[in-house]
Amino acid sequence: MERLRHYFLPEQASPFAQDVDGLFIFITVAGTILLLGITAALIYFSVKYKRRSSADVTPVIRHNLALELTWTIVPTILILFIFAWGFRGYVQMRNAPADAYEVYVTGLSFGWQFTYLNGVISGGELVVPAGRPVKLLMQSRDVLHSFFVPDFRIKQDLMPNRYTTVWFQAENPGEHIIYCTEYCGSGHSNMMGRVRVLADDAFDAWMAGEAAKNEQDLPLARLGENLYTQQGCMACHSVDGSAGIGPTFAGLYGATRNFTNGTSAVADEVYLRESILVANARVVAGYPPAMPNYQGVLSDRQVDALVEYIKELN
Amino acid sequence: MANQVNLREFPVEEHPQTHYLNHEKGLKSWLLTIDHKRIGLMYLASIVFFFFVGGLLALALRMELWEPARNFMDADTYNRIFTLHGAVMIFLFIIPSIPAALGNIFLPVMIGAKDVAFPRLNLASFYIYGFGALFTLYSMAHGGIDTGWTFYTPYSTTTGSAVISMTFGVFVMGFSSILTGVNFIVTIHKMRAPGLVWGKLPLFIWSLYATAIIQVLATPVLAITLLLLIMERTLGIGIFDPALGGDPVLYQHFFWFYSHPAVYIMIVPAFGIISELIATFSRKTIFGYWAIALSSLAIAFIGFLVWGHHMFTSGQSELSTIVFSFLTFFVGIPTGIKILNWVATMYKGSIWMQSPMLYAIMFLFLFTIGGITGIMLGALSVDIHLHDTYYVVAHFHYVMMGGTVFAFLGGLHYWWPKFTGKMFNELQAKIAAVILFVGFNMTFLPQFVMGSQGMPRRYYNYVEQFQTLHQYSTVGSWVLGAGFLIIFWYLLQSLRKGEAAPSNPWGGRSLEWMTSSPMPAHNFEHVPVVKHGPYDYHQPIADFRLGVDSPNAH
Numbered sequence: 001m002e003r004l005r006h007y008f009l010p011e012q013a014s015p016f017a018q019d020v021d022g023l024f025i026f027i028t029v030a031g032t033i034l035l036l037g038i039t040a041a042l043i044y045f046s047v048k049y050k051r052r053s054s055a056d057v058t059p060v061i062r063h064n065l066a067l068e069l070t071w072t073i074v075p076t077i078l079i080l081f082i083f084a085w086g087f088r089g090y091v092q093m094r095n096a097p098a099d100a101y102e103v104y105v106t107g108l109s110f111g112w113q114f115t116y117l118n119g120v121i122s123g124g125e126l127v128v129p130a131g132r133p134v135k136l137l138m139q140s141r142d143v144l145h146s147f148f149v150p151d152f153r154i155k156q157d158l159m160p161n162r163y164t165t166v167w168f169q170a171e172n173p174g175e176h177i178i179y180c181t182e183y184c185g186s187g188h189s190n191m192m193g194r195v196r197v198l199a200d201d202a203f204d205a206w207m208a209g210e211a212a213k214n215e216q217d218l219p220l221a222r223l224g225e226n227l228y229t230q231q232g233c234m235a236c237h238s239v240d241g242s243a244g245i246g247p248t249f250a251g252l253y254g255a256t257r258n259f260t261n262g263t264s265a266v267a268d269e270v271y272l273r274e275s276i277l278v279a280n281a282r283v284v285a286g287y288p289p290a291m292p293n294y295q296g297v298l299s300d301r302q303v304d305a306l307v308e309y310i311k312e313l314n
Numbered sequence: 315m316a317n318q319v320n321l322r323e324f325p326v327e328e329h330p331q332t333h334y335l336n337h338e339k340g341l342k343s344w345l346l347t348i349d350h351k352r353i354g355l356m357y358l359a360s361i362v363f364f365f366f367v368g369g370l371l372a373l374a375l376r377m378e379l380w381e382p383a384r385n386f387m388d389a390d391t392y393n394r395i396f397t398l399h400g401a402v403m404i405f406l407f408i409i410p411s412i413p414a415a416l417g418n419i420f421l422p423v424m425i426g427a428k429d430v431a432f433p434r435l436n437l438a439s440f441y442i443y444g445f446g447a448l449f450t451l452y453s454m455a456h457g458g459i460d461t462g463w464t465f466y467t468p469y470s471t472t473t474g475s476a477v478i479s480m481t482f483g484v485f486v487m488g489f490s491s492i493l494t495g496v497n498f499i500v501t502i503h504k505m506r507a508p509g510l511v512w513g514k515l516p517l518f519i520w521s522l523y524a525t526a527i528i529q530v531l532a533t534p535v536l537a538i539t540l541l542l543l544i545m546e547r548t549l550g551i552g553i554f555d556p557a558l559g560g561d562p563v564l565y566q567h568f569f570w571f572y573s574h575p576a577v578y579i580m581i582v583p584a585f586g587i588i589s590e591l592i593a594t595f596s597r598k599t600i601f602g603y604w605a606i607a608l609s610s611l612a613i614a615f616i617g618f619l620v621w622g623h624h625m626f627t628s629g630q631s632e633l634s635t636i637v638f639s640f641l642t643f644f645v646g647i648p649t650g651i652k653i654l655n656w657v658a659t660m661y662k663g664s665i666w667m668q669s670p671m672l673y674a675i676m677f678l679f680l681f682t683i684g685g686i687t688g689i690m691l692g693a694l695s696v697d698i699h700l701h702d703t704y705y706v707v708a709h710f711h712y713v714m715m716g717g718t719v720f721a722f723l724g725g726l727h728y729w730w731p732k733f734t735g736k737m738f739n740e741l742q743a744k745i746a747a748v749i750l751f752v753g754f755n756m757t758f759l760p761q762f763v764m765g766s767q768g769m770p771r772r773y774y775n776y777v778e779q780f781q782t783l784h785q786y787s788t789v790g791s792w793v794l795g796a797g798f799l800i801i802f803w804y805l806l807q808s809l810r811k812g813e814a815a816p817s818n819p820w821g822g823r824s825l826e827w828m829t830s831s832p833m834p835a836h837n838f839e840h841v842p843v844v845k846h847g848p849y850d851y852h853q854p855i856a857d858f859r860l861g862v863d864s865p866n867a868h
Binding site: 009024028034038045046049050051056059060061063067068071072075076080090093142153161179183184186187289 | 602679
């Protein structure tokens with residue numbers, strides 16, 4: 001049974017996992033027995049009752065009440081049992097403990113942004129303390145996304161017009177992959193993140209380090225560098241010249257850009273600001289118009305910081 | 315004596331000189347035909363073409379997934395191709411496949427009618443389908459569409475691709491589906507031969523009846539939804555897009571209110587074919603006739619109440635989610651009953667393992683896997699993990715392809731001699747069926763494992779852990795493609811130089827076997843009269859060839 005679980009299912013890293021896996025294995029095993037039974041009957045009948053001559057006479061069997069009642073009632077009981085088991089697990093998943101550690105999550109094409117209650121923002125990486133329930137309050141900045149952590153057996157869609165929630169509790173330090181499972185465009189399959197579970201001390205140390213980054217007197221380019229991860233820019237734009245869903249930032253400043261509408265321009269500060277705030281006003285040829293707008297999302301100081309950071313990458 | 319009706323046996327003319335295929339000649343006699351058989355054949359040619367298109371797209375997808383990230387196409391191309399694969403296969407192939415092609419050809423013959431109730435409407439349905447298909451082809455040529463076949467908002471209201479022409483095409487094709495449904499319902503109610511009471515209706519007809527009801531009731535909702543989507547995009551009316559004050563979950567409710575019942579539009583006719591195949595090739599009265607007939611109607615009815623099981627993670631209320639899960643399990647019961655009835659029919663039968671029967675057996679195996687994994691996906695806590703992963707992809711391919719396509723192939727081989735007048739090479743047919751079966755399982759079994767391990771669907775790129783399983787699946791898709799090519803080849807050979815088919819090659823008892831192969835232009839030269847049920851193999855065959863002995867006829 002344990003080998004079957006390892007073959008089909010990922011690591012069990014949340015309290016729901018065992019219950020979900022139990023039901024998965026139960027249905028798989030019961031279903032396989034049923035399938036083998038039906039297959040055996042099909043093969044046995046096909047061989048045993050193979051046509052002998054074109055004049056074969058077969059008995060007229062239209063009904064068998066006992067048999068029909070059995071194969072109606074037994075599966076009904078079985079599915080009610082499966083429903084109840086799934087229901088129990090679902091109720092557990094939907095009721096976060098009241099003392100859960102809360103984190104706000106924003107999904108954006110094509111990255112994840114995690115905002116802690118003390119204002120710390122982490123881009124692409126959800127860092128949580130081990131052994132504590134964590135509740136996520138999630139929304140999308142643009143289209144639908146879905147937050148899926150296979151190791152935790154949790155999944156929930158994110159919408160632009162309301163919060164959705166999900167919770168988990170990771171007992172041991174470790175790392176777990178986050179997928180987006182609601183199709184969201186060009187970069188959908190690259191919209192990955194990770195959950196990093198840390199022991200209490202390590203988590204506190206991480207948090208203190210992140211909080212320090214937030215200080216207002218940070219030089220603009222350094223602030224820009226932080227925003228580059230926090231705001232999800234790194235999901236599509238590289239800083240080392242490698243290809244991505246969007247153009248790389250390396251060597252961008254001062255380069256001539258050719259747009260899909262046939263015009264071209266030099267990437268100066270005016271252009272960079274426009275491309276951040278109203279992303280698809282002019283789209284560079286060869287790239288999809290996939291970027292969300294940051295108008296109203298970033299402050300002026302933050303836009304300045306990103307522009308300075310991009311300039312520094314030349 | 316004026317009201318006296320005399321019955322006599324009408325022997326079937328073997329290898330007729332004149333039949334529906336050659337009694338009129340020329341392109342015009344096809345394009346303007348109101349003969350249900352010719353219209354059915356035109357549908358058949360169209361869906362085979364679109365199956366080929368959809369299949370090539372699928373092979374391209376599998377090829378791209380050979381390695382993570384870019385293999386030979388970019389992400390945007392991949393997204394367009396998976397969308398088109400889904401849309402073409404669902405709207406242009408599988409929905410019209412059995413009802414509009416095989417159903418059109420055989421429904422009137424099997425109930426002893428000369429044609430459907432509204433022959434001109436039938437031709438109109440075909441042209442509406444063709445008109446809708448043109449929009450789809452136009453969308454493909456003009457940049458394609460990258461939303462997934464589900465057109466979820468707000469992505470579909472904001473993306474730059476050809477959403478309007480594509481959804482308009484689907485909207486138009488919906489009318490074709492509705493009109494075919496109306497036509498079938500009226501035909502089944504009003505055009506049955508004397509003596510053909512509901513309890514003697516072939517089970518394929520019962521399944522077409524249940525399907526037609528779903529088509530008529532559900533398709534308008536899809537039409538309205540797509541029209542609202544088009545209005546939102548063109549006029550900026552806020553219905554689904556939150557930026558305009560709409561709600562994306564509302565879209566999902568509307569969409570699945572059609573698209574879940576549509577799953578039964580796709581599979582219920584397949585059940586009908588399987589009933590015919592199992593009974594004929596077991597030469598035995600079907601076990602549980604009423605259970606099979608009424609379970610189709612039960613599935614049609616319950617199928618309208620379970621759409622929310624596509625939305626367990628969408629953010630709909632927990633109560634809705636729980637109710638939808640509970641109801642979902644009750645579709646499983648009538649479906650399971652059907653499978654067991656078919657197996658029971660084979661008990662003490664006289665089983666003749668010809669290629670159509672081989673397809674029926676393969677259907678039972680594959681569809682049972684599809685059904686059991688459906689139970690898995692209905693279970694709340696497990697579905698949260700499996701939703702939108704490859705597990706779902708594998709599940710619906712087992713139902714739609716392992717189920718509907720295998721049943722369709724079974725039906726195609728079963729009725730091929732009847733509507734073409736030619737036999738095919740049985741050995742090649744069996745070999746091809748086995749190749750398909752192997753290729754199919756090779757393609758889709760690994761996808762269950764990938765899915766439960768957490769591989770999300772609609773992914774261009776993937777983590778390396780899944781590469782081996784993806785490669786198995788891709789190799790499987792080649793085997794599958796090869797199987798279809800073989801089928802295409804020997805069926806073509808059959809048309810060119812196949813042996814002339816007898817009127818009843820498989821020893822069936824329903825009315826389509828009591829007329830010539832191919833059928834005469836008006837199906838029967840007499841008014842057939844039905845005395846026994848279509849599976850009453852214990853009755854003398856002469857009793858199945860009765861007709862009204864009209865004194866004027868001589």
